[in-house]
Amino acid sequence: MVYFLYARKSTDVEDKQVRSIDDQLAVLRALAKGEGVKIAAEFVEKRSAKTPGRPVFNEMLERVEKGGARSILCWKLDRLARNPIDAARVQWLLQQGTLAHIRTNDRSYYPSDNVLMIGFEFGIANQYIRDLSANTKRGLHEKAKRGEYPTSAPIGYVNDKGRKTVIVDRGEAKIVKAAFELYAEGNSRLEDISAFFFKNGIHTKGGKPLFRSRISVILSNPFYYGHFRYAGDIYEGKHEPIMSKALWDKVQTVLKKRGWQDRKENDPRAFCGLLKCGECGCSITAEIKVKHQKNGNVHRYVYYHCTKKRGVCSQPCTREEALSAQASEIIGQYAMPTDWASELSKLADKDEREVVQSSSLANQAMREELDTISQKLQRLFTLYFRDEDIDRDTYRREKELLLSRKKSLEEERSLLHKGHVAWLEPLREWLKDAEMLGETAVSPDLRIKKSSLQKIFGSNPSLKNRRIEFNPLPPYAALRAARQNFSENQTSSVFVRDGRIELPTQVWKTRVLPLN
Numbered sequence: 001m002v003y004f005l006y007a008r009k010s011t012d013v014e015d016k017q018v019r020s021i022d023d024q025l026a027v028l029r030a031l032a033k034g035e036g037v038k039i040a041a042e043f044v045e046k047r048s049a050k051t052p053g054r055p056v057f058n059e060m061l062e063r064v065e066k067g068g069a070r071s072i073l074c075w076k077l078d079r080l081a082r083n084p085i086d087a088a089r090v091q092w093l094l095q096q097g098t099l100a101h102i103r104t105n106d107r108s109y110y111p112s113d114n115v116l117m118i119g120f121e122f123g124i125a126n127q128y129i130r131d132l133s134a135n136t137k138r139g140l141h142e143k144a145k146r147g148e149y150p151t152s153a154p155i156g157y158v159n160d161k162g163r164k165t166v167i168v169d170r171g172e173a174k175i176v177k178a179a180f181e182l183y184a185e186g187n188s189r190l191e192d193i194s195a196f197f198f199k200n201g202i203h204t205k206g207g208k209p210l211f212r213s214r215i216s217v218i219l220s221n222p223f224y225y226g227h228f229r230y231a232g233d234i235y236e237g238k239h240e241p242i243m244s245k246a247l248w249d250k251v252q253t254v255l256k257k258r259g260w261q262d263r264k265e266n267d268p269r270a271f272c273g274l275l276k277c278g279e280c281g282c283s284i285t286a287e288i289k290v291k292h293q294k295n296g297n298v299h300r301y302v303y304y305h306c307t308k309k310r311g312v313c314s315q316p317c318t319r320e321e322a323l324s325a326q327a328s329e330i331i332g333q334y335a336m337p338t339d340w341a342s343e344l345s346k347l348a349d350k351d352e353r354e355v356v357q358s359s360s361l362a363n364q365a366m367r368e369e370l371d372t373i374s375q376k377l378q379r380l381f382t383l384y385f386r387d388e389d390i391d392r393d394t395y396r397r398e399k400e401l402l403l404s405r406k407k408s409l410e411e412e413r414s415l416l417h418k419g420h421v422a423w424l425e426p427l428r429e430w431l432k433d434a435e436m437l438g439e440t441a442v443s444p445d446l447r448i449k450k451s452s453l454q455k456i457f458g459s460n461p462s463l464k465n466r467r468i469e470f471n472p473l474p475p476y477a478a479l480r481a482a483r484q485n486f487s488e489n490q491t492s493s494v495f496v497r498d499g500r501i502e503l504p505t506q507v508w509k510t511r512v513l514p515l516n
């Protein structure tokens with residue numbers, strides 16, 4: 001069989017722990033040689049796989065589709081994809097049999113493999129990216145705790161990139177303070193303040209007056225007297241205030257009196273922050289409308305619509321009931337049938353037992369070899385220093401060989417400990433989540449529905465012509481495909497493609513091969 005070799009490492013943070021491209025190439029070439037397979041072409045890419053659209057990767061898949069090679073050799077599955085789109089593409093080629101084999105450093109993937117498991121491994125690669133971004137957020141929280149404003153400076157201030165702090169922009173700060181003083185008098189509307197800013201050269205990037213909502217954000221920003229809000233909390237800043245708290249407080253009183261502070265913060269607008277507009281990409285926000293009927297009945301409706309911040313957008317409003325019904329329908333499609341869940345968790349248990357067993361055998365063999373190496377080193381040392389039966393060059397050469405083998409063994413041992421069982425825990429979590437979706441689909445709780453949708457999609461779904469559009473994460477995509485192809489009681493056939501009946505145990509097996 002002919003293989004394409006693919007090696008990838010980006011300079012981005014998510015690839016920091018990954019072996020260098022040269023290392024990947026060396027190991028994979030050795031692997032090919034050891035197994036007597038031919039490499040038709042090598043593809044090397046130095047880009048992140050966070051987002052779809054890597055040129056070398058795309059070229060390789062095109063050549064696979066044209067029949068250039070039916071198998072791929074790569075270090076780990078996450079070299080091929082760290083995003084749902086590319087992952088789905090690879091999975092599809094494999095499920096179709098266009099790709100006959102993906103061989104990684106320690107595993108093999110075949111068209112007959114369990115689609116859910118491959119989907120899940122890609123899912124981990126994707127999850128890793130999301131965890132990283134959560135870590136970045138944590139870093140920003142730490143910064144906030146130290147009193148350093150973690151995001152871009154508000155009007156009146158500028159970010160000092162060199163010193164990584166926020167400093168006062170003297171000109172703008174004067175105007176901001178004057179605006180506060182003007183509003184504190186109690187005779188200005190938010191529009192008037194916007195006009196005041198405009199007259200003094202403070203406007204939107206497009207040169208238009210600031211929106212009313214933006215003005216109310218500015219007027220209620222505690223940053224100006226020395227504190228700041230970040231992710232829902234308030235922190236004491238290290239930056240220089242530009243006004244007294246007394247002036248700021250006075251402005252808050254006026255805001256309240258004029259009604260702008262009354263922004264219904266506890267509204268039950270559950271789906272806010274979930275959807276993006278499918279036409280222009282702006283956020284979807286919600287609005288509550290109250291209708292009074294003549295007979296005295298009062299009806300409350302929640303409407304979701306595009307914020308239209310980027311200008312013209314033709315999208316209509318959508319009622320909350322309509323969104324909730326769609327959410328239920330979608331969630332229902334991704335629910336894991338209970339039979340499948342219990343079957344998969346049995347497989348996971350079995351896999352764990354096998355991995356533990358085979359790794360403890362391998363571990364023992366490695367420990368024995370390490371002991372032998374220590375003895376040999378000791379003997380070599382004695383020979384050279386006491387008896388001087390061997391010359392210096394031989395001594396050095398032998399020592400180098402032994403130490404090199406020792407290092408390799410130690411590395412393999414630590415990989416063995418870390419690698420092989422680590423993914424089972426997230427798998428079990430996923431099974432639990434996916435099984436729960438059946439209940440969520442019929443629950444009236446909109447917040448639970450929202451969080452389920454976020455788990456299925458990973459990124460934000462969009463809303464277009466009142467329909468939710470989305471790309472599910474790989475494990476969920478695979479689950480849904482399986483649900484469409486098999487009925488719920490076909491427990492064993494779901495684990496193979498094309499409906500062939502095979503015992504699940506034969507299909508889903510970790511293939512651990514020696515590293516060198």
Ligand SMILES: [Zn+2]
Pocket residue numbers: 277278279280281282306307308313314315
């Ligand atoms: Zn829009």
